[in-house]
Amino acid sequence: MKRRLNLSVWLGFLVVLAAAFTYVPVFSRFPATRDFPWANLLMFGAGLALIALGLRRAFREPELYRGKVAGSIVMGLGVALLAFFCFGLFYLGRQLPASSGAPRVGQKAPDFTLPDKDGSPVTLSKLLDVGASGADRVNGVLLVFYRGFW
Amino acid sequence: MRSLQDSLGQFDSRRVRLVAISVDPPEINLEHCRKQGYTYTFLSDTKSEAIRAYDLAHAGGGPGGADIGRPAEFLIDSTGTVRWVNLTDSILVRARPEQILEEVDGLGLAPARGE
Numbered sequence: 001m002k003r004r005l006n007l008s009v010w011l012g013f014l015v016v017l018a019a020a021f022t023y024v025p026v027f028s029r030f031p032a033t034r035d036f037p038w039a040n041l042l043m044f045g046a047g048l049a050l051i052a053l054g055l056r057r058a059f060r061e062p063e064l065y066r067g068k069v070a071g072s073i074v075m076g077l078g079v080a081l082l083a084f085f086c087f088g089l090f091y092l093g094r095q096l097p098a099s100s101g102a103p104r105v106g107q108k109a110p111d112f113t114l115p116d117k118d119g120s121p122v123t124l125s126k127l128l129d130v131g132a133s134g135a136d137r138v139n140g141v142l143l144v145f146y147r148g149f150w
Numbered sequence: 151m152r153s154l155q156d157s158l159g160q161f162d163s164r165r166v167r168l169v170a171i172s173v174d175p176p177e178i179n180l181e182h183c184r185k186q187g188y189t190y191t192f193l194s195d196t197k198s199e200a201i202r203a204y205d206l207a208h209a210g211g212g213p214g215g216a217d218i219g220r221p222a223e224f225l226i227d228s229t230g231t232v233r234w235v236n237l238t239d240s241i242l243v244r245a246r247p248e249q250i251l252e253e254v255d256g257l258g259l260a261p262a263r264g265e
Contacts, residue, residue, distance in 0.1 A: 028242070031153060035243045093241045096220045101205035105235060109226045110203035114171065114193040117179035122193055127167055128228050139165040140233070140259045142250060143224040144154065145201065147241065148172030149212050150182045 006058050006067030009074055012050025016078040019043030020085050037089060044082045051075050109143075155188050157247035164254050166225075171195050173218050195219065225253060233257050 023040045027033040033040075051074055058067040103109055113123040124143075130136045154161075154168055161168055168190035174182070179192040195201050201219035212218035223245045225234035234253045236245040 029152065031244075031246055037242070089242060094239055096211075096239060096241065097206070097208050099205045099220060099222065099237050102222065102235065102237060103204060103224065103232045105232055107232050109224060109230055109232050110200070111230070112195075112200035112203060114195050114200060115176050117176050117183055117192045117194075119176045122169075122191065124169075124226070125230060127169070128226065128230055137165055137228075138167055139228055140254065141167045141169055141226045142161065143204075143222075143226065144151075144168065144170045145204065145206050145219045145222045145224075146151065146170060146172050147208075147212065147218050147221060148174040148178075149216065149218065150174060150178060 003062075003066045004064060006054045006065045006071060008050050008054030008057065009067045009071040010054075012047045012052075012054060013074045013078065015043055015047030015050060016081055017047075019047055020081045023085070023089070037085075040085065044078075044085070048075070048078050048082070051078055151188060152186070153247050154190065155186070157251065158190060160247070160251055161254075164251070164259070166254055166259070167191065169193060171200055171219065173198060173201070173212070173216070223250065225250065225257075225259070227257075227259055233259060 019040045022043075023037055027037060027039050051071065054065075054067055055071040055075060057065045058071050062068060109124065111123065111125045113121050116122050124141065127141055128138060130138050151170065158168065170190065171193045173196055174194060175196050176194045179194060182188070183192055193200075198207055198217060198219065201207050204222070204224070206219045206222050207217060208220040209217050211220065221238050221241055221244060223236040224232055227233050234257065238244060
């Protein structure tokens with residue numbers, strides 16, 4: 001009798017792949033799923049559980065289901081992907097400089113002049129200065145430093 | 151950056167200007183803002199001048215070991231004084247607009263119109 005394809009293993013593998021590769025393009029865009037990647041971790045959990053189910057089937061009923069070898073390899077890959085994901089997000093993502101010399105609350109913000117997206121120079125103190133009075137009065141500036149490389 | 155754009159009206163009504171800074175050159179910022187529909191100010195610090203002045207340099211932190219600025223937010227009042235700082239410890243976690251607006255209101259930075 002021809003043995004059946006062990007679908008659970010391959011479905012699980014697809015879910016694990018989705019878990020590993022949807023964080024950056026999809027889930028990191030929403031603060032609720034970015035700050036802590038619970039959506040991706042749940043997908044990892046579901047995917048690995050499916051692979052485990054398939055593996056159990058392959059070993060318990062080898063005459064019915066295929067996948068002892070492939071399932072074991074897929075399980076290894078899945079666990080490796082999860083480890084890689086966690087390493088990247090929870091370790092590499094936290095390797096930030098301490099920035100102990102950053103201006104603190106109450107200190108003067110260092111002034112600077114930098115080009116905007118049209119190449120026109122923008123000076124922090126001038127932005128704030130508009131500030132003093134009039135219709136264009138500015139109460140403050142929020143500086144948002146980001147990593148760039150878009 | 152997206153969530154800041156979505157909250158831009160609330161920053162505008164408090165007269166707080168948003169200024170984003172990275173090592174990306176103006177052409178990249180122009181393209182990116184056009185694509186994403188961002189209308190607040192994006193500045194290019196290709197030589198990391200401001201990034202170093204604020205001690206935010208992350209040497210080798212970018213793709214291919216490029217030097218970049220680490221994520222951080224500073225709220226500066228009209229006298230040029232820093233009123234609130236957020237130095238995240240993970241690149242995943244950024245200050246949310248609601249949180250920043252709360253700080254703006256809590257600090258009394260932006261009195262209600264007509265005062």
